[in-house]
């Protein structure tokens with residue numbers, strides 16, 4: 001029998017299995033800090049207007065080319081617990097704002113690397129955390145004081161979020177489309193903006209449809225393919241005879257009886273058709289089936305009808321043209337919506353035939369659709385990701401009516417403010433506040449580096465500009481320090497990025513032991 005090491009005769013207690021590794025003390029911070037730095041390094045090169053893209057290969061062999069921080073982080077098969085904290089940080093920024101993920105990760109990574117140095121010098125983690133939080137509250141004050149109302153700058157917000165996602169030529173055009181879309185939809189509700197690949201042309205040929213596109217073929221070849229202003233009926237009930245729930249047999253013994261039976265059925269169908277026609281609808285959609293006889297009768301009368309569309313699509317169509325989703329034909333006349341035109345389009349591409357029905361509604365559209373031009377799959381997907389980020393940003397800016405100047409100008413202004421407050425602080429928190437101030441400078445520094453400029457020169461010059469009273473100075477798209485005047489972001493995107501980065505760093509700094517069941 002094994003002897004306990006202390007000689008007491010009892011076996012040593014092991015609460016973990018033999019593969020589990022336990023790291024404590026400075027070893028922990030080194031682990032967390034190196035994971036954080038590695039994460040920052042992956043994303044830093046993609047940051048800003050001159051950032052490059054990453055090409056990602058998934059284990060299933062699929063590829064993507066992207067500049068989108070959220071996409072890169074989501075595709076990294078992260079194993080390390082500290083790196084996982086960064087993945088949730090990226091997710092939280094993406095879910096809250098749709099943009100600003102790269103900046104958020106760079107800042108968090110920088111906060112961790114600064115913390116690593118101070119911990120090595122013997123600063124207690126809790127002093128570090130306190131200093132970081134004091135610095136954060138100063139930054140929030142700077143954000144409040146620098147925030148402006150949106151007024152006519154919505155298109156600049158759309159453009160800033162598109163940075164690095166599309167060719168220069170298309171950017172202006174796409175930013176215009178996004179800001180028009182956001183101005184049209186009610187309540188800045190981004191879910192009312194849909195995106196559909198057009199499968200032809202280039203990104204510059206993208207356009208905004210004030211209405212909705214249904215990707216489905218016609219029910220009958222002879223359905224009308226083009227209609228002008230029409231009333232629309234959207235049904236959640238079928239236009240066909242109901243099947244009885246109980247199986248029954250009808251005994252027919254003479255041809256007259258059979259004829260009478262068929263006649264009765266025809267009459268019932270006809271009455272359903274009449275109800276639809278009497279409602280005044282010229283376009284009919286149903287989430288359920290439409291009887292073939294009804295389809296022919298509608299086509300004869302020049303009414304467009306399509307059944308069997310998915311229920312969420314039926315709901316969208318109703319929302320787009322302000323119709324009520326109608327669950328009984330008796331209510332059809334009170335449920336109509338209005339469109340300004342219907343067009344059927346047939347596209348032949350490499351994936352086969354693509355048929356669409358385009359419903360244009362006009363200024364009153366409840367849903368608008370961006371028809372994204374371009375034929376290349378990977379490039380079109382990256383443009384759609386960019387458009388989506390831009391859409392979220394633009395909605396956020398409009399909703400909060402609060403925007404901030406970008407190009408690292410806010411970060412430099414806050415960094416100087418935090419340094420100034422730190423000087424008045426006599427405790428050890430001062431060191432931690434100064435570390436926070438240095439971490440904030442990583443944003444303008446990354447913008448300069450990615451343009452091929454020297455980051456030390458750029459930072460020194462930018463600091464000098466701010467100290468000289470040029471508070472709107474940042475790193476321009478040419479990589480040089482200078483006045484920034486048309487790069488605007490929603491205040492909330494920056495506020496969330498900085499506070500979430502600080503929160504994540506602080507929660508990692510409070511960790512004093514890593515217990516890994518996988519032994520790493």
Ligand SMILES: Nc1ncnc2c1ncn2[C@@H]1O[C@H](COP(=O)(O)OP(=O)(O)OP(=O)(O)O)[C@@H](O)[C@H]1O
Pocket residue numbers: 046047048049051067068069070098099100101102103104160161163164389405406407408447475476477487489
């Ligand atoms: N024309 C410009 N001149 C200077 N800086 C710019 C310009 N356009 C954008 N920026 C800056 O680029 C940064 C945004 O870069 P990027 O879109 O690559 O990262 P992100 O928004 O943090 O992350 P992601 O878009 O991947 O979610 C912002 O800080 C913004 O101020």
Ligand SMILES: [Mg+2]
Pocket residue numbers: 099100101160161162163389
């Ligand atoms: Mg961005």
